[in-house]
Amino acid sequence: MSTPEASTTKKVQVRRYKPEENPKEHYLNAEKGVWAWMTTIDHKKIGLLYLGSITFFFFVGGMLALLLRTELLTPAQSFIDADVYNQVFTLHGAIMIFFFLVPSVPAALGNFILPLQLGAKDVAFPRLNLASFYIYTIGTIFTLIAIFTGGIDTGWTFYTPYSTQTGTNVLLMTFGIFILGFSSILTGVNFIVTIHKLRAPGLTWNKLPLNVWALYATSIIQVLATPVLAITLLLLVMERALGIGVFDPSIGGDPVLFQHFFWFYSHPAVYIMIVPGFGVISEVISTFSRKVIFGYWAIALSSLAIAFIGFLVWGHHMFVAGQSSLASMVFSFLTFLVGIPTGIKIFNWLATMYKGSIDMKAPMLYAMVFLFLFTIGGFTGIMLGSLAVDIHLHDTYYVVAHFHYVMMGGMVMALLAGLHYWWPKMFGKMYSEFFARISCVIIFIGFNLAFLPQFVMGSQGMPRRYFNYIDQYQAFHQLSTIGAYIMAVGFVIMAGYMIHSLLRGKPASANPWGSRAMEWQTSSPAPHHNFEHIPVIINGPYDYHKPMSEFQLGIAHSTNGHQSFEKVDVNVKSAEEKA
Amino acid sequence: MNRLTEFMLPPAKSTTAGEVDALFHFINVTSIILLAGITFTIIYFAWKYRRRSEDDVTPVITHNSKLEITWSVIPLILVMIVFGWGLSGYMNLTTAPDDAYEVRVVAKSWLWEFHYQNGHVSVNELHVPVDRPVKLVMSSDDVIHSFFVPDYRIKRDVLPNRYTSVWFEAIETGESIIHCTEYCGRAHSDMNATVFVHTQEDFETWLESADAIDEDMPPAERGEALVTRSGCMACHSTDGSRMVGPTFQGLWMAERTMEDGEVVTADENYIRESILEPNARINEGYDPVMPSYQGTLSDRQIDDIIEYIKTLD
Numbered sequence: 044m045s046t047p048e049a050s051t052t053k054k055v056q057v058r059r060y061k062p063e064e065n066p067k068e069h070y071l072n073a074e075k076g077v078w079a080w081m082t083t084i085d086h087k088k089i090g091l092l093y094l095g096s097i098t099f100f101f102f103v104g105g106m107l108a109l110l111l112r113t114e115l116l117t118p119a120q121s122f123i124d125a126d127v128y129n130q131v132f133t134l135h136g137a138i139m140i141f142f143f144l145v146p147s148v149p150a151a152l153g154n155f156i157l158p159l160q161l162g163a164k165d166v167a168f169p170r171l172n173l174a175s176f177y178i179y180t181i182g183t184i185f186t187l188i189a190i191f192t193g194g195i196d197t198g199w200t201f202y203t204p205y206s207t208q209t210g211t212n213v214l215l216m217t218f219g220i221f222i223l224g225f226s227s228i229l230t231g232v233n234f235i236v237t238i239h240k241l242r243a244p245g246l247t248w249n250k251l252p253l254n255v256w257a258l259y260a261t262s263i264i265q266v267l268a269t270p271v272l273a274i275t276l277l278l279l280v281m282e283r284a285l286g287i288g289v290f291d292p293s294i295g296g297d298p299v300l301f302q303h304f305f306w307f308y309s310h311p312a313v314y315i316m317i318v319p320g321f322g323v324i325s326e327v328i329s330t331f332s333r334k335v336i337f338g339y340w341a342i343a344l345s346s347l348a349i350a351f352i353g354f355l356v357w358g359h360h361m362f363v364a365g366q367s368s369l370a371s372m373v374f375s376f377l378t379f380l381v382g383i384p385t386g387i388k389i390f391n392w393l394a395t396m397y398k399g400s401i402d403m404k405a406p407m408l409y410a411m412v413f414l415f416l417f418t419i420g421g422f423t424g425i426m427l428g429s430l431a432v433d434i435h436l437h438d439t440y441y442v443v444a445h446f447h448y449v450m451m452g453g454m455v456m457a458l459l460a461g462l463h464y465w466w467p468k469m470f471g472k473m474y475s476e477f478f479a480r481i482s483c484v485i486i487f488i489g490f491n492l493a494f495l496p497q498f499v500m501g502s503q504g505m506p507r508r509y510f511n512y513i514d515q516y517q518a519f520h521q522l523s524t525i526g527a528y529i530m531a532v533g534f535v536i537m538a539g540y541m542i543h544s545l546l547r548g549k550p551a552s553a554n555p556w557g558s559r560a561m562e563w564q565t566s567s568p569a570p571h572h573n574f575e576h577i578p579v580i581i582n583g584p585y586d587y588h589k590p591m592s593e594f595q596l597g598i599a600h601s602t603n604g605h606q607s608f609e610k611v612d613v614n615v616k617s618a619e620e621k622a
Numbered sequence: 623m624n625r626l627t628e629f630m631l632p633p634a635k636s637t638t639a640g641e642v643d644a645l646f647h648f649i650n651v652t653s654i655i656l657l658a659g660i661t662f663t664i665i666y667f668a669w670k671y672r673r674r675s676e677d678d679v680t681p682v683i684t685h686n687s688k689l690e691i692t693w694s695v696i697p698l699i700l701v702m703i704v705f706g707w708g709l710s711g712y713m714n715l716t717t718a719p720d721d722a723y724e725v726r727v728v729a730k731s732w733l734w735e736f737h738y739q740n741g742h743v744s745v746n747e748l749h750v751p752v753d754r755p756v757k758l759v760m761s762s763d764d765v766i767h768s769f770f771v772p773d774y775r776i777k778r779d780v781l782p783n784r785y786t787s788v789w790f791e792a793i794e795t796g797e798s799i800i801h802c803t804e805y806c807g808r809a810h811s812d813m814n815a816t817v818f819v820h821t822q823e824d825f826e827t828w829l830e831s832a833d834a835i836d837e838d839m840p841p842a843e844r845g846e847a848l849v850t851r852s853g854c855m856a857c858h859s860t861d862g863s864r865m866v867g868p869t870f871q872g873l874w875m876a877e878r879t880m881e882d883g884e885v886v887t888a889d890e891n892y893i894r895e896s897i898l899e900p901n902a903r904i905n906e907g908y909d910p911v912m913p914s915y916q917g918t919l920s921d922r923q924i925d926d927i928i929e930y931i932k933t934l935d
């Protein structure tokens with residue numbers, strides 16, 4: 044809809060820039076050496092730094108999960124004791140949430156892809172971006188120290204008064220997460236400003252890729268919700284260090300207050316983790332169906348709707364915690380309302396596939412796995428949002444299974460879809476399609492085997508965070524453990540072909556998937572400054588009915604000796620009008 | 623589908639469980655139907671519209687208002703049904719009938735105490751009459767715990783700074799397990815108890831005789847029964863193995879080193895103090911987690927326990 048309005052339109056001379064294939068110079072070899080990496084302000088490299096960190100933490104968190112699952116093969120103690128077990132499940136949760144999921148799509152993939160999708164050279168504040176990464180690093184260092192000097196055993200939720208009384212190192216750990224929060228806030232601010240200010244000429248709000256809309260919604264949540272977590276953790280630190288009674292009833296505090304504060308952040312945080320996944324899925328489904336996305340505005344606005352309603356549902360974690368019936372009623376009602384935009388998205392994606400030209404490459408396969416698993420996560424969420432049933436299911440394995448379906452089946456699958464999708468752009472290499480599909484299928488089987496039984500034992504009454512359990516649940520636990528191992532095999536295969544791709548992969552073309560999206564209209568790997576020209580946008584990112592040439596238009600930078608063909612005259616909304 | 627629900631849920635043994643189960647069943651069935659539809663659509667589309675050539679041309683379908691309204695409104699209606707149904711069930715689960723029999727529940731790390739109206743206290747065993755509403759008024763002595771009986775579909779957090787309550791009416795005699803479902807530290811997963819449902823007469827006899835059962839036994843045996851009944855075995859062993867607390871084996875007259883380096887001999891006074899004021903002196907290498915039994919165990923009962931400990935060498 045680039046209908047020009049007389050007052051806000053100016054004419055620009057554009058011409059076509061075909062992306063260069065197999066460029067000699069690109070962002071990966073623009074600067075060399077460890078120091079250059081550590082001081083880089085290139086958003087793509089910072090994205091890769093995050094990618095490396097989250098891969099590391101995913102590995103650590105995954106190993107911890109395998110430890111837990113192995114211990115749970117038998118009802119009583121088998122090889123670690125209750126204290127170690129409690130520390131391990133706390134770390135598994137805290138690492139996976141704070142160090143892996145929260146920064147995964149926004150900070151890792153988002154950093155890499157956002158400016159490319161906007162046709163910008165970088166994010167709005169490149170130095171701040173690097174600072175965010177270092178803040179993240181400092182936060183992780185604090186946490187690692189906490190782990191090696193006593194560990195923590197409170198669960199990732201740090202519920203008071205247990206967390207103010209336990210002998211373990213809660214102070215350092217919460218302080219680490221407190222610091223981490225600032226990284227999240229700053230990335231959010233950076234993205235919001237970037238999206239407002241750095242869109243290429245012609246890239247109006249109605250042409251924004253859905254991934255950008257999703258990152259926009261996520262950034263808003265990051266900026267608004269994370270400070271509450273920071274305040275909560277600070278109060279906890281004050282209580283433990285200075286003995287000021289806030290949450291601990293033995294010194295005059297109220298433990299339920301902590302739960303309110305904590306979930307006021309942590310429920311929106313669930314959407315920090317999942318909304319960017321929605322963005323990735325929209326991109327992947329449209330590209331591999333080679334079809335215009337169905338319901339652009341429905342998908343874009345539902346992300347924002349989820350972001351806003353998501354702030355008002357935190358009490359659904361506390362239906363049995365002693366909040367008033369009226370509060371429970373309101374929270375339950377709003378929780379169901381969030382379900383609607385989520386459902387709409389799923390239907391929109393299905394409709395996008397209708398009459399498409401579907402290519403089941405690895406990213407698309409992951410997107411389909413996402414659809415299936417996330418739908419289960421959604422339905423079981425409805426089950427838990429329903430007041431009477433939640434009383435029975437709260438704090439059982441049903442909840443554990445539910446959030447793994449959402450977080451792992453949803454977010455991690457979306458992350459993997461995005462990683463496989465953008466991999467050629469990141470490294471200029473292709474991976475083995477065959478092994479990628481194999482590992483996707485193995486992970487899918489392993490995942491369901493690991494978590495479906497948990498729904499059953501949870502419904503039967505198996506509480507979560509149990510080191511010992513009664514014999515009747517043993518078969519379910521064993522199935523679950525076998526599933527976890529199968530999943531691990533899938534990830535090992537993935538590590539194998541990814542490393543192989545980096546070392547010996549076939550070179551990737553600029554646009555291996557035939558996508559219309561802007562990040563594919565530049566060479567692979569991307570040039571140091573993303574584009575050798577200033578891209579000019581006249582079509583939406585999903586307009587597969589328009590010729591590829593219309594997606595490669597741009598204005599020259601001052602010195603640029605690239606091949607040029609046609610000269611096109613287009614009307615483009617002026618840059619001044621956008622912000 | 624009925625089979626699935628039966629398989630997934632524990633037996634329903636309270637008057638309110640049926641309604642919860644019906645809603646559980648409804649959500650499951652609806653979800654499975656919708657999920658099957660979505661999955662079928664994915665697979666069918668992926669096959670039917672698979673890419674045939676690189677030059678495939680796809681139609682431009684940007685939206686369809688009728689379709690979009692349909693798939694927004696139908697789910698909205700469904701979730702509103704679920705919401706209303708869940709709310710009414712919740713109201714039933716949270717409003718206890720006026721004539722309910724009241725039992726006080728005290729949670730401590732890591733045991734459950736049940737105080738009956740005649741002053742009797744049982745530990746880790748809740749005795750109730752069948753076909754009569756029972757209301758539990760609960761509080762915690764330390765951190766947050768949560769009272770969960772899967773067979774009754776009831777759960778409620780137990781807080782240190784206020785009372786919470788939960789009620790149920792058992793529909794058959796027998797036993798059901800109680801779990802703590804709010805993580806509370808090392809022995810969280812051992813913080814289980816049992817509900818014993820008696821007929822009204824049996825319940826009354828139990829209540830009257832509960833304190834008297836020990837009268838004729840020798841003190842050491844009475845002590846053994848008390849130790850089992852009071853939940854000491856959750857943390858102490860009698861076979862020399864180390865649990866959350868030190869073992870009772872060989873405790874009598876042994877030399878114990880305290881946290882501050884003091885060495886004490888485990889005589890009557892020390893054991894008595896350990897039970898009534900466990901945190902006055904802490905054994906080296908242990909955490910101050912033992913709950914106080916002040917008000918739970920009488921002096922006579924403590925004498926019996928001491929007699930019992932004497933026999934464990």
Ligand SMILES: [Cu+2]
Nearest residue numbers: 310313357360
């Ligand atoms: Cu939530």
Ligand SMILES: [Cu+2]
Nearest residue numbers: 802804806810
């Ligand atoms: Cu507990």
